[in-house]
Amino acid sequence: MNVFIIGVGLIGGSFAIDIKAAFNDAKIFGIDGNPEHLENSVSLGFIDHASDFDQLDQADVVIIAIPVDATVKVLPQVLDQINDDCLVFDVGSTKKKLCKTVEDHPKRRNYLAVHPIAGTEFSGPKAAIANLYRGKTNIICEVEKTAFKLQEKGMEIFSRLGMRIRYMDPVSHDKHIAYVSHLSHISSFMLGKTIIEKEKNERDIFDMAGSGFASTVRLAKSSPAMWAPIFKQNKENVIETLQEYITNLNQFKELMENDKFDQIYQEMENTNYIKTILKGIS
């Protein structure tokens, strides 16, 4: 099985590691615009051959793991070049624009729209790890538009990697993921910004920061190259979630200004319900 991975960073590299481990016959080919990343992924051992777009006709599976703006450009080109039995899937955090882009492509049936809910705040091939996807949710959009045999090929990979499958339409996907993922990133980035601005002349202050702060601001380490295109593609949904978040923060501030600390207590107690929701997410 020839697996071509376009983008050998955290996500693509972690797929390479697990597919090599799960499929004896897998040969992994890497394609990356950054020669240093490609070199690193070969010397780290999870890519067998540095490759390029010209060789895509030899692929049984192509995984596109690059920022979502680049994926929109690259996916149609990949579909143009693959053979009829090749499965192509992307792993991006937005799905609507991409599905729209290829809806009339003659090889639409070779494409599966995939979003594995997995990652870390790190990036690049050195961030790739084994078992990143084990136990994680994998959202598949418009599954009915993919050829049945190629759906099966995808499921075999996701199943051996230990993922749980959820089906969803791309519009719902983009709407809900704005709440449970994209908004968290903005809240974290702006928290980091607020504190860096305020405390820039007081380096010692960060001795006061504990694990709670580290946890809340962790996502502010994330890659701008990955996240700016996500916010752009999911602009309307993200703006809506952000407005609701700002409204809630303003209400909290007003409660404080008016000394309504009983209501603040109540707000927090209600939100403790998040414990139930988080059960099972680590």
Add this chain to the structure above:
Amino acid sequence: MNVFIIGVGLIGGSFAIDIKAAFNDAKIFGIDGNPEHLENSVSLGFIDHASDFDQLDQADVVIIAIPVDATVKVLPQVLDQINDDCLVFDVGSTKKKLCKTVEDHPKRRNYLAVHPIAGTEFSGPKAAIANLYRGKTNIICEVEKTAFKLQEKGMEIFSRLGMRIRYMDPVSHDKHIAYVSHLSHISSFMLGKTIIEKEKNERDIFDMAGSGFASTVRLAKSSPAMWAPIFKQNKENVIETLQEYITNLNQFKELMENDKFDQIYQEMENTNYIKTILKGIS
């Protein structure tokens, strides 16, 4: 050494565990308004004797580990009852009001104002753990107002528990801790609220939430009984930090509305500087 712990929850209980391990001669007495907590702490083994305020004259050390509004009431009563060689310290997340409250108390020299930057999002005696304080920063305010011999007694405990000491005046403490701790809790609580409100009719959606969301919203599990009084006591500083955070979020939203995604990229890249700051905080 008779150590009285007022409030046998996560913080007080974790002190009990480590002090028992570090001092062979330590006898730990627990005082708690909640009889069930007191019972649990005895059966968990980190409190040797359930006790009450009448016995405080036998104390060599008193640790007050209760919400900050209760501490303001309890600290003067404790100071009234202890003997002259007894060290009293609290562990609250606000320091200005407390230091002000006891500034003219005849036993002010027996009190050390302490804030260990340690904890988890859990609470109660069952949340108490060993080594919670190892490698953590311990902020001490107005150290010069505490009797030298009692400073030494405190340092011996903090040193054996593995803490790093930082000295700070209470006004600066409350101002900076608003940024690196109190604001994180509000951002997390309001993130949890926004998502619970939006998704209350769509339970399945939480399958889409990954480790990034879990990390960002972790502090929303925190105890309202602990946090409402902190926000009340540090009202002015917290409102100021919250306003700056809201301003930054509004600016981000405006950049999105005006399609300034290059600037959004730049904002995020600048904030990636948080990586440097977080080094060493786990």
